Amino acid sequence: MAEIGKDIEKAKWILEQGDLVAIPTETVYGLAGNALKVASITKIFDVKNRPHFDPLIIHVPNIEHAERYTEEIQKPARKLMEHFWPGPLTVLLNRKSIIPDLVTSGLDTVGMRCPKHELTQQLLSELSFPLAAPSANPFGYVSPTKPEHVNEQLGHKIKYILDGGDCKVGIESTIVGFEEDMPLVYRMGGLSLESLEHVIGKVQTMTHSSSNPKAPGQLKSHYSPSKKVFVGNIEELLQQHPASRIGLMTFKKDFHYRHQFVLSPSANIDEAAQHLFTALRELDKMPIDVILAEFVPEHGLGKAINDRLIRAAALG
Numbered sequence: 001m002a003e004i005g006k007d008i009e010k011a012k013w014i015l016e017q018g019d020l021v022a023i024p025t026e027t028v029y030g031l032a033g034n035a036l037k038v039a040s041i042t043k044i045f046d047v048k049n050r051p052h053f054d055p056l057i058i059h060v061p062n063i064e065h066a067e068r069y070t071e072e073i074q075k076p077a078r079k080l081m082e083h084f085w086p087g088p089l090t091v092l093l094n095r096k097s098i099i100p101d102l103v104t105s106g107l108d109t110v111g112m113r114c115p116k117h118e119l120t121q122q123l124l125s126e127l128s129f130p131l132a133a134p135s136a137n138p139f140g141y142v143s144p145t146k147p148e149h150v151n152e153q154l155g156h157k158i159k160y161i162l163d164g165g166d167c168k169v170g171i172e173s174t175i176v177g178f179e180e181d182m183p184l185v186y187r188m189g190g191l192s193l194e195s196l197e198h199v200i201g202k203v204q205t206m207t208h209s210s211s212n213p214k215a216p217g218q219l220k221s222h223y224s225p226s227k228k229v230f231v232g233n234i235e236e237l238l239q240q241h242p243a244s245r246i247g248l249m250t251f252k253k254d255f256h257y258r259h260q261f262v263l264s265p266s267a268n269i270d271e272a273a274q275h276l277f278t279a280l281r282e283l284d285k286m287p288i289d290v291i292l293a294e295f296v297p298e299h300g301l302g303k304a305i306n307d308r309l310i311r312a313a314a315l316g
């Protein structure tokens with residue numbers, strides 16, 4: 001198993017050796033390595049069992065650092081970065097050639113992210129290179145929001161997990177790209193569409209486009225536990241699965257089931273996001289055959305939560 005600790009110097013040393021460290025962010029835990037070193041990037045793909053066509057995003061401590069690795073940052077992108085960094089926003093920018101092809105799967109753009117987490121901010125500002133960091137889970141599985149989640153699945157493959165406690169946001173960053181300066185949301189996430197649109201006006205979203213090669217993160221079957229997930233109206237789903245051993249995941253309603261997880265008893269959408277991946281992981285471990293989940297209201301982070309539910313169910 002990996003060591004879990006708060007030692008930034010140790011994390012730094014391991015990363016400088018070209019090895020990997022799991023890092024906390026406000027969204028989910030990342031599996032981090034030196035983004036400028038092909039050997040480290042290769043390790044990330046290997047540990048996650050991730051196909052090379054799925055590009056990685058790069059973590060920096062501020063806009064100034066992002067400028068070292070990208071061509072001129074256009075106005076709308078800069079506006080978003082100034083407004084939301086550090087925070088759960090990844091922007092797709094034109095990369096400089098210092099970023100290895102392997103990071104971007106050959107794309108001209110690179111995803112840049114500035115996470116809002118004290119430990120990781122400190123680590124990033126002390127390092128002489130940026131960190132490539134996908135979510136620290138095996139490819140296709142639910143992202144980790146606690147150090148223990150990382151240890152359960154990747155603990156035998158990495159040395160160190162930097163312990164930043166539970167992730168506050170709980171779902172991955174919102175990814176925004178630009179076509180001719182027009183913002184396009186590639187992945188809904190921890191920054192709500194309302195917040196984005198408040199700053200740059202109407203944005204287009206690219207949702208559920210399972211086969212779009214420009215956004216491999218949009219793969220239809222993603223964020224999936226190993227149990228079958230069905231999403232919809234709970235009462236109807238219960239009728240459709242009479243003989244199964246059932247686990248329930250609801251937004252606020254308590255069905256008094258033995259195996260269930262209520263995301264937010266007080267109906268708070270941010271709290272629901274924070275608990276979503278823990279709920280899916282816990283249910284996955286329970287002695288049940290299927291997970292029946294209901295959609296949450298579509299405001300704030302609700303759209304991103306429902307997007308994850310749809311994809312978790314895609315394998316069903």
Ligand code: TXA
Binds near residue numbers: 028030031056
């Ligand atoms: O919140 C997050 O973004 C977390 C934390 C650790 O920062 N990271 C994360 O990384 O979720 P990952 O690799 O699990 O998801 C990033 C997604 C991938 O699905 C990838 O396909 C997409 O971003 N992506 C990366 N670079 C891209 C690019 N240049 N164009 C389109 N999509 C890109």
Ligand code: MG
Binds near residue numbers: 134135143
């Ligand atoms: Mg991921």
